[in-house]
Amino acid sequence: MSSNCRSGIMVSIFFVFYLTYLFLGALIFSSIERPEEIRLKDELRVLKTNFLNRSCVNSSSLETFLEHVLTANKYGVSILKNASVNTNWDFASSLFFASTLITTVGYGHTTPLSDGGKAFSIVFALLGVPFTMLVLTASVQRLMHLFTYWPMGVCQMKAGWSSRTASKVQFVLLLGVVVVCFFVVPAAIFSAIEQTWTFLDSFYFCFISLCTIGLGDYVPGEQSGQTLRPLYKITVMVYLFVGLMAMLLVLRSFHKAADLHGLTSLFHLPKCEEEEEDQEPIIDSLESSELDREALPHKQLTAEPQTSYNSINR
Amino acid sequence: MRLIGNMVSVWFQIHTTVILSLIYVVYVLAGGAIFWYLEGNQLEENSHIFYIKKEELLQKFSCIDQHAVENFAQKIIWAYKNGFTFKGNRTLNGFWRFSNSAVFSATVVTTLGYGDMTPTTTHGQLFCVLFALVGIPLNVVVLNKFGKFMLSIEQRISDYIGRKINRRKTARVLITGISFLIGMTLFIFIPSYGFHTFENWTYNEGLYFTIITLSTIGFGDYVAGNNPDINYPVCYREVVAAWIFFGLAWLSLVINSCIEILEKTSEYFNQRQLNTLENKTIEETVEEPAPAEPGEEISESKEEPTAPECS
Numbered sequence: 165m166s167s168n169c170r171s172g173i174m175v176s177i178f179f180v181f182y183l184t185y186l187f188l189g190a191l192i193f194s195s196i197e198r199p200e201e202i203r204l205k206d207e208l209r210v211l212k213t214n215f216l217n218r219s220c221v222n223s224s225s226l227e228t229f230l231e232h233v234l235t236a237n238k239y240g241v242s243i244l245k246n247a248s249v250n251t252n253w254d255f256a257s258s259l260f261f262a263s264t265l266i267t268t269v270g271y272g273h274t275t276p277l278s279d280g281g282k283a284f285s286i287v288f289a290l291l292g293v294p295f296t297m298l299v300l301t302a303s304v305q306r307l308m309h310l311f312t313y314w315p316m317g318v319c320q321m322k323a324g325w326s327s328r329t330a331s332k333v334q335f336v337l338l339l340g341v342v343v344v345c346f347f348v349v350p351a352a353i354f355s356a357i358e359q360t361w362t363f364l365d366s367f368y369f370c371f372i373s374l375c376t377i378g379l380g381d382y383v384p385g386e387q388s389g390q391t392l393r394p395l396y397k398i399t400v401m402v403y404l405f406v407g408l409m410a411m412l413l414v415l416r417s418f419h420k421a422a423d424l425h426g427l428t429s430l431f432h433l434p435k436c437e438e439e440e441e442d443q444e445p446i447i448d449s450l451e452s453s454e455l456d457r458e459a460l461p462h463k464q465l466t467a468e469p470q471t472s473y474n475s476i477n478r
Numbered sequence: 479m480r481l482i483g484n485m486v487s488v489w490f491q492i493h494t495t496v497i498l499s500l501i502y503v504v505y506v507l508a509g510g511a512i513f514w515y516l517e518g519n520q521l522e523e524n525s526h527i528f529y530i531k532k533e534e535l536l537q538k539f540s541c542i543d544q545h546a547v548e549n550f551a552q553k554i555i556w557a558y559k560n561g562f563t564f565k566g567n568r569t570l571n572g573f574w575r576f577s578n579s580a581v582f583s584a585t586v587v588t589t590l591g592y593g594d595m596t597p598t599t600t601h602g603q604l605f606c607v608l609f610a611l612v613g614i615p616l617n618v619v620v621l622n623k624f625g626k627f628m629l630s631i632e633q634r635i636s637d638y639i640g641r642k643i644n645r646r647k648t649a650r651v652l653i654t655g656i657s658f659l660i661g662m663t664l665f666i667f668i669p670s671y672g673f674h675t676f677e678n679w680t681y682n683e684g685l686y687f688t689i690i691t692l693s694t695i696g697f698g699d700y701v702a703g704n705n706p707d708i709n710y711p712v713c714y715r716e717v718v719a720a721w722i723f724f725g726l727a728w729l730s731l732v733i734n735s736c737i738e739i740l741e742k743t744s745e746y747f748n749q750r751q752l753n754t755l756e757n758k759t760i761e762e763t764v765e766e767p768a769p770a771e772p773g774e775e776i777s778e779s780k781e782e783p784t785a786p787e788c789s
Contacts, residue, residue, distance in 0.1 A: 175623045182620045189583035189609050196602045197579075208553065215550050225535065232531045233551045259510030266506065270695035272593045281513065282686045288509050293693050294733070299502045302495050368603045375610055377586055380593035380698060415615075 256394030260385075263401045266292030267408060269378035273386060304412045311338060312417050331421040335414075342414050346374065346407045354384060357396070374407045479759050486755070577715065581703075584719060587613035588726060590696030594704060621723075625730035632657050654735065661732065665692065665725040673702060676710060692725045 216223060253261075257274065264271050265285060276282045312334060319330040347370050354366035361369070361382065369382040385396045422428050535547070582595050586609060597603050632653055640649035666688050673684035679700065687700040703715040 175627060178616075178620050178623060182616055185613060185616060186580060186583045186587065189586075189613065190577075190580035192605060192609075193582055193597065193602065194579040196599060196605060197597055200599050211550070211553060215546070218546075225538070229531070229535050230551070230554050233554060253514055255510060255514050258512075258514035259507065261513055262506055262509035265695060266509070268589070268693055268695045270591065270690070270697045272697035272699055275697045275699035276513070279682065282682065284512060286686060286689050288512075289689065289693055289695060292505065292509065293695075294736070295502060295505060297733075299498055302498055306495055364600060364603070368607060371607050371610070372591065375589055375614055376694070377589045377591035377610060377614075378593070378696070379591045379596045381596035381598075 254394065256397045257385075260397040260401050262288065262292075263404060264378065265289055266296045267376060267404060268293055268296075269373055269376045269404065271378045271380035271383050273380050273383045300409060300412055303409055304416060307409065307413050308416055311413060312420060328421075328424045331417075331424045335417045335421045338417050339414055342410045346403075346410050347371065350403060350407075358384060358387065360387070370407075373404060374411050376408070483755055483759070581715065581719065583609065583613070584722070585696065586610050587617045588722065589614060589617075589694050590691060590722075592696050592698035592701050594698045594701050621727050621730050622734075624724075624727035625734060628727065629731050629734065658732065661728045665721065665728050669721055669725075676714065677702060677705065677708065691722060692729055694726070 216226065253274070261274055266289060276285050315334050315337075316327065316330040319325050319333060320327060325333070347367060351363055351366035351370050354369060355361050355363045358366070365382060369384070372379050372382075384400050385393055390396060419428070532547075578595065584590075585592050586606060597606050633650075636650045636653035637646070639653065640646035643649060666685070670681060670684035670688045673679055673687055674681045677684070677700075679687070683700060687702065690697055690700075702718045703710060
């Protein structure tokens with residue numbers, strides 16, 4: 165019963181902390197962004213009055229016109245006369261859209277406008293999101309052997325480190341590699357290809373996409389006159405998938421390391437259940453133990469019952 | 479012989495992963511093709527309409543030139559994206575009031591990312607990244623705990639009823655089914671209807687918004703509580719926020735339950751496969767840790783350690 169109580173208290177503490185975190189974040193966002201916004205608002209008001217004063221257009225026609233402009237913008241129609249209209253729905257872009265849908269990134273720069281499109285999105289997502297999670301978890305399980313267990317085993321054998329040290333070292337190394345390969349290098353590439361993006365903008369984009377937040381303020385391949393646009397979009401799509409796998413891998417490694425350091429039980433969090441391999445020095449040879457043999461078939465399908473960092477998003 | 483058994487199962491695993499990935503790729507390609515078919519025409523139709531309107535305006539008011547109009551319209555589009563409206567004399571306050579900022583932090587942390595509001599300053603973006611780094615794992619942990627908590631309540635109810643009618647398995651199935659239906663109604667159907675009422679969307683649009691939000695896709699083409707022309711009831715946005723939170727927790731519960739069911743089924747089939755493999759080779763049988771039915775014994779013993787809230 166006392167474990168029950170403690171668990172309940174932990175939940176409440178987490179929840180309160182969560183709310184506080186949200187509110188603090190709100191305060192800080194507000195204080196950073198508001199002044200800029202006020203300045204721009206004034207600028208625009210001046211612009212509108214100037215426009216109306218100069219021209220013979222009356223206010224209501226202007227507003228009707230503006231409504232049309234905004235609606236058209238939703239449809240991806242550009243106001244500029246000679247702009248090459250980048251269609252949002254050629255095959256590569258539709259593919260890109262489908263992938264942002266089922267990875268739950270959801271940029272929103274293009275959204276289905278027809279009723280059929282919306283209905284299909286719902287169906288496609290209902291099946292696709294769990295499917296994505298399945299594929300990601302299955303792949304990451306295999307990758308864990310290659311990137312986590314095997315290096316840890318090697319470290320323990322060769323250098324004689326304890327499993328805790330090995331896990332720490334492995335996690336930090338993996339994190340470094342992932343940050344360079346999936347954040348720094350792609351950010352450099354994006355800032356070179358996209359003319360209006362700085363390196364920081366690209367880094368921000370990579371981060372927002374790989375966390376599946378997908379705000380949509382930066383979307384690659386949307387500038388007019390983009391060369392090789394279909395290829396570009398498909399490459400970005402592949403980057404998204406592989407990047408998500410890498411993120412999940414890092415997360416799992418972190419979970420493992422936290423487990424070995426006793427942090428998960430401290431916070432009443434579920435353990436990283438890679439079954440019986442935990443008890444032994446981590447060796448990944450098939451010939452070794454009977455335990456190994458019985459453990460293998462159990463890992464056939466994806467996620468363990470409660471490594472719940474995979475709960476929704478991945 | 480044991481080695482062969484090992485290698486067969488490993489080959490089988492790798493093989494299934496490859497097959498799974500192939501099916502996944504096909505699924506994504508098929509989706510892309512279908513969207514292409516459904517949406518491709520919309521663009522042409524609408525650009526046509528728009529250009530007509532633009533010509534009408536230019537003809538009607540001959541004093542404005544093309545260039546000025548285009549510049550102006552560009553600014554308006556950009557302003558709209560940043561939360562300003564110019565209808566009549568009403569100007570929206572812009573987005574970054576405290577209440578909206580709170581909603582923004584919530585969309586970052588739940589990875590919804592509507593995108594109707596985005597930080598435009600460099601500091602804002604930097605803070606957004608840092609905020610998300612801590613906030614997203616925190617969110618996952620909290621949601622999971624809530625989901626588990628709800629699951630444990632459900633288990634307690636089903637245990638209680640199971641003991642009363644002395645048939646635990648049926649009680650479990652029944653309660654799971656009922657709670658799923660209740661969850662669907664409470665978190666999907668009722669909110670869709672609510673949005674249909676309060677946001678002047680059609681019911682289908684409400685449903686679309688509900689599902690896109692609860693799956694954390696969060697396009698942002700529809701966002702509840704953002705329409706400057708509607709007078710929302712008191713605490714509308716707080717209720718929406720609470721719905722998102724509890725809906726996500728419920729979804730986490732559903733997903734965990736599905737994964738458990740899949741696990742049990744796969745264990746069941748694996749044991750059968752293992753048994754047939756062993757029966758084929760003349761081999762001493764490895765002592766099995768548990769009887770090979772997906773019976774209540776396994777389910778009970780599996781769930782006790784996984785739900786620490788259960789006493």
